[in-house]
Amino acid sequence: MFSRAFRVRSNxxxxxxxxxxxxxxxxxxxxxxxAEQLAEFIPNxxxxxxxxxxxxxxxxVTVYMNHRNPILFEIEKALYPTVYTLWLYPDxxxxxxxxxxxxxxxxxxxxxxxxxxxxxSSGFPQVERGALCAVTLLGNRAPVAVAVATxxxxxxxxxxxxxxxxxxxxxxxxxxxxxxxxxxxxTLAPLVTDSAxxxxxxxxxxxEKKEPVISFSTDPLQHVDVGDLSxxxxxxxxxxxxxxxxxxxxAAETAQDAxxxxxxxxxxxxxxQEQMDALFNQCFFHALKCKVKKSDLPLLTSTFxxxxxxxxxxxxxxxxxxxxxxxxxxxFLQCMQQQRILQVKELNKGVESIVEVDWKHPDxxxxxxxxxxxxxxxxxxSKSEDREQAYHAPEIIPLYGVSTKMxxxxxxxGHRKGSILSSSEVRNIIINYVKTNxxxxxxxxNFVRVNAILCDCLLDKSExxxxxxxxWDDLLxxxxxxxxxxxxxxxxxxxxxxxxxxxEPIDITIAQRSSNKKVTIIKxxxxxxxxxxxxxxxxxxxxxxxxxxxxxPGTKDRVQVQIQxxxxxxxAKMLLExxxxxxxxxxxxxxxxxxxxxx
Numbered sequence: 001m002f003s004r005a006f007r008v009r010s011n012x013x014x015x016x017x018x019x020x021x022x023x024x025x026x027x028x029x030x031x032x033x034x035a036e037q038l039a040e041f042i043p044n045x046x047x048x049x050x051x052x053x054x055x056x057x058x059x060x061v062t063v064y065m066n067h068r069n070p071i072l073f074e075i076e077k078a079l080y081p082t083v084y085t086l087w088l089y090p091d092x093x094x095x096x097x098x099x100x101x102x103x104x105x106x107x108x109x110x111x112x113x114x115x116x117x118x119x120x121s122s123g124f125p126q127v128e129r130g131a132l133c134a135v136t137l138l139g140n141r142a143p144v145a146v147a148v149a150t151x152x153x154x155x156x157x158x159x160x161x162x163x164x165x166x167x168x169x170x171x172x173x174x175x176x177x178x179x180x181x182x183x184x185x186x187t188l189a190p191l192v193t194d195s196a197x198x199x200x201x202x203x204x205x206x207x208e209k210k211e212p213v214i215s216f217s218t219d220p221l222q223h224v225d226v227g228d229l230s231x232x233x234x235x236x237x238x239x240x241x242x243x244x245x246x247x248x249x250x251a252a253e254t255a256q257d258a259x260x261x262x263x264x265x266x267x268x269x270x271x272x273q274e275q276m277d278a279l280f281n282q283c284f285f286h287a288l289k290c291k292v293k294k295s296d297l298p299l300l301t302s303t304f305x306x307x308x309x310x311x312x313x314x315x316x317x318x319x320x321x322x323x324x325x326x327x328x329x330x331x332f333l334q335c336m337q338q339q340r341i342l343q344v345k346e347l348n349k350g351v352e353s354i355v356e357v358d359w360k361h362p363d364x365x366x367x368x369x370x371x372x373x374x375x376x377x378x379x380x381x382s383k384s385e386d387r388e389q390a391y392h393a394p395e396i397i398p399l400y401g402v403s404t405k406m407x408x409x410x411x412x413x414g415h416r417k418g419s420i421l422s423s424s425e426v427r428n429i430i431i432n433y434v435k436t437n438x439x440x441x442x443x444x445x446n447f448v449r450v451n452a453i454l455c456d457c458l459l460d461k462s463e464x465x466x467x468x469x470x471x472w473d474d475l476l477x478x479x480x481x482x483x484x485x486x487x488x489x490x491x492x493x494x495x496x497x498x499x500x501x502x503x504e505p506i507d508i509t510i511a512q513r514s515s516n517k518k519v520t521i522i523k524x525x526x527x528x529x530x531x532x533x534x535x536x537x538x539x540x541x542x543x544x545x546x547x548x549x550x551x552x553p554g555t556k557d558r559v560q561v562q563i564q565x566x567x568x569x570x571x572a573k574m575l576l577e578x579x580x581x582x583x584x585x586x587x588x589x590x591x592x593x594x595x596x597x598x599x
Contacts, residue, residue: 001169002176003109004056014048014064022048022064026072029079030092032424035473037089040584041071067580069180073170083172086134086143087186087395091424093134093143094125096166100137106145107173114156114165128152133166141188145171181580186395186490276324279317280332285367286312288342288357296533298353301344302491303531305329306392310493314370321493328495339363347557350489350499351526392492393580394529396503400426401484409433409457409479420486420498430479441469448475458482491529503527506575508588510566520568522561523552528581536561538574543567568592 014022023042027033033041042048049065062074069084086092097118106112118138127133129152134143147166156165170176172185270278287308292299305319313319326332330352333344341363343356358364402410402419410419413429421429434440434448441447447469448454455464458478470478487503490496507523525532532549540547540563547563569592575581583589 001055001057001059001061002171002174003107005175006056006061007054009052009054011049011051014050018050019044019048025079030081032092032427033089034423034427034476037423041085041089042066046583063176063179070176073176075169080132080146080169082170082180083143083146083177083185084180084183086146089424090134090141090143090188090397091422093132093146094127095134095136095141095143096124097136097138103137103144103172106135106168107171109168111164111168112145112147112166114159114161114163117156117161117165119161124153124156126153129155135166135168135171139190140185141190142185144185183392187496188395188397188488188490189496272323273325276320277326279313279319280309280321280324280326282370283309283312283319284332284336285364286369288359288364289367290369292354292357294357294359297357298345298347298355300526300529300531301329301333301352301354302494302529303534304354305493319493329493330495345557347559348526350497351529353526391530391579393582394492395488395490395496396585397488397490398423398502399486399488399498400480401486403482403484406457406479406482408453412436421483423480426479426483427476430476434475447471489527503585505585505587506581508568508571508586508591510568510588510591517564518566520563520566520571522563522571523558525561526558528585530579532559532561535574536563539563539567539570542574543570566591566593 019042023038026042027038043066046066051063051065051070053061053063055061059075063070064072064074070082071085073080073082081089081092096112097120098112098116099118102112102116112135125133127149129149131149131152133147133149135145135147136143145168147168150164150167151159287304291308291312292304310319321327321329321332324332326335333342333352333354336342337344339361341358341361342354344352345355347353347355400421400423402415402417402421404417407417410416410429412433415421415429437451439449439451439454441449448471450459450468450470454470454475458470458475459467484500485502486498486500488496488498489503504524504527506525506528509521509523511519511521513519522532522535525535536547536549539545539561543563543565545564545567547561549559550562552558552560568589572586572589572592575586576583
């Protein structure tokens, strides 16, 4: 639907009554959303806009915007989430996985055929014809498309997994996604590893020989040129094109400019993994030799990768740690540390920083800057790259671990102590448990009868003789309270990190110094991938006040930013608007000075 450009007809803000109606509509459309998630999704105070657009086919579509990103679109009074929303709530819709090469075809306007759907060992989600579904890529829970099932799960299996399975409405990389901030999907590792998916990845070539995976529109403008794909992607996508057209497409491709790059790759006897290893080594030494200074240390490893190594990557190439033999950037740095090139320390729990670099190391001294770069231009470009390099706020997802006391409640669903679940998964497990054990109160379905297991898991000793029924909301909230709190943080270009407890917010306080002077103190920036020294430098330039980095009292390795005056207004603008951090992860914004009204 959004594979081609659309025309915006109007853009207006959503006011109080319309906002309440929208929240009620969302609650009806997506009943799995909790009250807390619903309030976060449709907030009371943050700016929401409604945009009326006209698609290239003339269809009238309503788009709802929040934080400059489209979060919902409405067609004929039916609400659909965008990929931006599904990245925040990945379990909102039943999900079906496909192969990564298929994504480009889906973004071009194609529908998803059943031979291209990966069959997990646990089986498909049970959906009916016309059900709204999410499409994910193999190995990542982050949805990349929103689609409508053209047949039920039973019909898909009865058809032998042949034919059209899903009509695609919206995808990552289409024009609706481009209307937002154009961020990339987060990397959400499956909570429970599916061995069948790994095995099916090995059988990808056999899958490709069956029949075309995608059905295409007759509109030639919606076809994607195979010449734009790399040689490796063409082989993976051979099934998409059909065997007859593939030979013609390859012959046409040899006449294109990209042919030179393909020949260079063919001449290189190294495997793609070895080539990516070499590229990481080149960018690593280039960044240390030309971009990083001693005064920059300690330097967050995420900042080093994002702001320094990425800018050293040659034109036409892209760093991807997953395609290297290291798989994780932390392992790459560990290898460099073993060679005594640098030293990495975990200054804060789960956050690593480069604390020392041996610039006299033979490998650094022997490294020659590639052609097209010079030491002077590299230093000059470093500043511009830092300005151009957008900060990517980490993806933070609250998770819950099954505790010893809660095992009896979760063992029926196959979970055990330490199992990690999202809030929506916990909700579904509890609902299924109640329905399976027929605990819904017959006289009032808003209540659930408390059996022995619910009594032991959810009630205090003083309550066990008094409470025989619980409201649904009370039941679910008690369950979440008694699970072990966890959170998953995914920094840009890095693997997800799961930590115990709830993430600490960025803490902003105002302190009184001598002569009644005030200073603003900011803590916990490192937890969100922000370099305290970089934040201090930017604030100092903006407010023209002295800013320093000082140790956090009572700790050895943690630091805080201290700047003269009450600068909370400037901090709020930088953290909320420029860095796009959610307000709930910032503590102390209410301490901003009141602005005096001019008469």
